[in-house]
Amino acid sequence: MSNDRIRYRLRSTDSQLSTDTDTFIKLNLEGSRRLLPKNEINETVDSTEIFNKERQSSKKYRVFGTIKPLASNVLFNLTGDQPTTSGDFSNSASYGWSVFNNEKFKKDPIDDFNDDTGQYSGLTYPQSYKKFLKEKDGWFGFYNPDVLLTGNCDFYTMEPKKERFSFKPTSNKKWELTLTYPFSADTTHFLVSGATFGGLKIVGRQTVSIGGRDRIAFSTPVRHNLKQGDLVFIEGLDPVTLDGYYRVTRTGLDNGTMRDYYFSVDIDPTNINSVNNTRLRRVLGGRQNGFQSRYYLRIFKKITTVNTSINNGIIESDDYEIYQAAFSQTVFNDEVCQFVFNEDVDVSNITDILNRPISEMFLTIVKTRDNDFFTPIQAGLDCGNVAGIFDFYPNIPDVRQLRDGPNGLPNYNDSPDPLTADVNINDDMFYGDIVEYNDYELIENVLGVVGHRFNTENRISNGITIGCGVSNGAKCIAGPRHEGYFYYPHHRIKIRDFSTYIEQGNANTVGIPDYAFDLGDGRWLWRDLLDIGVNDGQEETLNYPFLNGAHYTYQNFCFPVRRQDPYGQYDLYYGYEVDQNGGQLNYEPFDIVGVGITDNFDVNSAEDAC
Numbered sequence: 001m002s003n004d005r006i007r008y009r010l011r012s013t014d015s016q017l018s019t020d021t022d023t024f025i026k027l028n029l030e031g032s033r034r035l036l037p038k039n040e041i042n043e044t045v046d047s048t049e050i051f052n053k054e055r056q057s058s059k060k061y062r063v064f065g066t067i068k069p070l071a072s073n074v075l076f077n078l079t080g081d082q083p084t085t086s087g088d089f090s091n092s093a094s095y096g097w098s099v100f101n102n103e104k105f106k107k108d109p110i111d112d113f114n115d116d117t118g119q120y121s122g123l124t125y126p127q128s129y130k131k132f133l134k135e136k137d138g139w140f141g142f143y144n145p146d147v148l149l150t151g152n153c154d155f156y157t158m159e160p161k162k163e164r165f166s167f168k169p170t171s172n173k174k175w176e177l178t179l180t181y182p183f184s185a186d187t188t189h190f191l192v193s194g195a196t197f198g199g200l201k202i203v204g205r206q207t208v209s210i211g212g213r214d215r216i217a218f219s220t221p222v223r224h225n226l227k228q229g230d231l232v233f234i235e236g237l238d239p240v241t242l243d244g245y246y247r248v249t250r251t252g253l254d255n256g257t258m259r260d261y262y263f264s265v266d267i268d269p270t271n272i273n274s275v276n277n278t279r280l281r282r283v284l285g286g287r288q289n290g291f292q293s294r295y296y297l298r299i300f301k302k303i304t305t306v307n308t309s310i311n312n313g314i315i316e317s318d319d320y321e322i323y324q325a326a327f328s329q330t331v332f333n334d335e336v337c338q339f340v341f342n343e344d345v346d347v348s349n350i351t352d353i354l355n356r357p358i359s360e361m362f363l364t365i366v367k368t369r370d371n372d373f374f375t376p377i378q379a380g381l382d383c384g385n386v387a388g389i390f391d392f393y394p395n396i397p398d399v400r401q402l403r404d405g406p407n408g409l410p411n412y413n414d415s416p417d418p419l420t421a422d423v424n425i426n427d428d429m430f431y432g433d434i435v436e437y438n439d440y441e442l443i444e445n446v447l448g449v450v451g452h453r454f455n456t457e458n459r460i461s462n463g464i465t466i467g468c469g470v471s472n473g474a475k476c477i478a479g480p481r482h483e484g485y486f487y488y489p490h491h492r493i494k495i496r497d498f499s500t501y502i503e504q505g506n507a508n509t510v511g512i513p514d515y516a517f518d519l520g521d522g523r524w525l526w527r528d529l530l531d532i533g534v535n536d537g538q539e540e541t542l543n544y545p546f547l548n549g550a551h552y553t554y555q556n557f558c559f560p561v562r563r564q565d566p567y568g569q570y571d572l573y574y575g576y577e578v579d580q581n582g583g584q585l586n587y588e589p590f591d592i593v594g595v596g597i598t599d600n601f602d603v604n605s606a607e608d609a610c
Helices: 047-057 097-101 125-132
Strands: 060-070 134-136 139-143 155-157 175-186 204-210 213-219 231-235 244-247 262-265 279-284 294-302 308-311 314-317 320-329 335-341 360-367 378-381 429-438 443-454 485-487 490-494 503-505 524-526 550-560
Touching: 060 320, 060 360, 097 125, 175 429, 204 262, 231 262, 279 429, 294 360, 360 443, 360 550, 378 429, 429 490, 490 550
Parallel strands: 060 550
Antiparallel strands: 060 335, 134 139, 139 155, 175 294, 175 360, 204 213, 213 262, 231 244, 231 279, 294 429, 308 314, 320 335, 360 490, 378 443, 429 443, 443 485, 503 524
């Protein structure tokens, strides 16, 4: 059956002079694929092997995670804003201790009605803040004292307010982020280097009872990393004849506490006059050919450069972005924020202090001064509260002892020298921690970490009087208040693991790494850098996701901001001070003091040294 629905009319039908013409179109058809010959297989590809090869060879990392802040404003400013003339309070105002001296708080028609006079006597200043100062979700503030006003349930936070500790992006940055790695060592600091020899500083001594005999326990400002039976070399004793090798008979005190900071050796405490110049070095491998540990402060260097701008309230950066995580907050209703570094971090050409490929980098967080609301950020070490630590002013930078204001004030110890007096995110180097390293075991043992300390400028103001109620203003001084806050700035991101086994080789050994330790007798010692995903006895296998040629490191960081002296152990707590004549030097309000929690039963026991 023919299909006559489609008809073509040729030009030759137009007239006798018309002819049919051919039409040509220049069209070139090319293909980029070809069919494989049938029944011919050139090569078998193992996708798992290729993936693992690419993963092991990649030195690029994508860093992102969450930050969960844990902070409180338990240390308030002294002065600040007052209620408006109409008696209104505002969430944008800055309130300090002085707000409770306002008549809004002193007039209390409920508690202070005098039946005899028929009038309201009002509250004194101490009565007002003791009545109206409240805590909500770990933050201190107050409610509107006038219960008859609309919005009397609104909570107004004291300064420093909650917003000043938040990681949530705003027009004023509260924290800065960067990535760092261990770059160099400070071997000259007082803690690790003396005038004639190096070693970890011994700061104190205490008499303990071991086996029924009095023996000496030495204290160190940071963890000593010793255990019972370890060999130590102690140098700089007085008298010098006692210098030498000793076995650690016990760690800690008689009640079993402070094991990380005290260690005992077989020395009669009556034979020692002083430990002013005393230092220790842990010894591995025996007395004759043993290896003595060396101690140093690690300095971290910035990997990325922060270049941040604000656009519509959102932090935009060439290096990282930070934003509030959706529907996420802590148990104290603080916002949980997520961060992501936009660019790949390439560590292929980076080596650490010991010339090894880096196995760790750090998320470094630095507090901003918030338009000079806070004092300069000081760097110190988190030290133990041990005997003798106060005796070496100003050489031990205990972060809990760092303070503001001029030295020489009555009733206050002077501040020690900080590691860094003014830490800034624009710095290229940061103090990281203090470590011990021994060539016999090839491991850096962290003995103490660096903390950053700050206060508010308002709290260190001198001569402020608040609600004194006496004529002699010298007895009403409400400042300065030296106690501030501190936090740990460096948070470890482990990117490789070293083997738990020490390898040994000689000139005939193939594959000795560049960072191997030369024993000087034709032998080398080293620890292998493990492949990612390989477990060599570690508690947790390092196995980050690998995608698009980069390793994706995701971690949750809990970020507490602590007060320096919550229990009044470091002479920073502000309370009543009494002069020689019994007069009151400082006036209320004094800072809130913490209440220590103790066990109702003994849980510590001394090590058996017999």
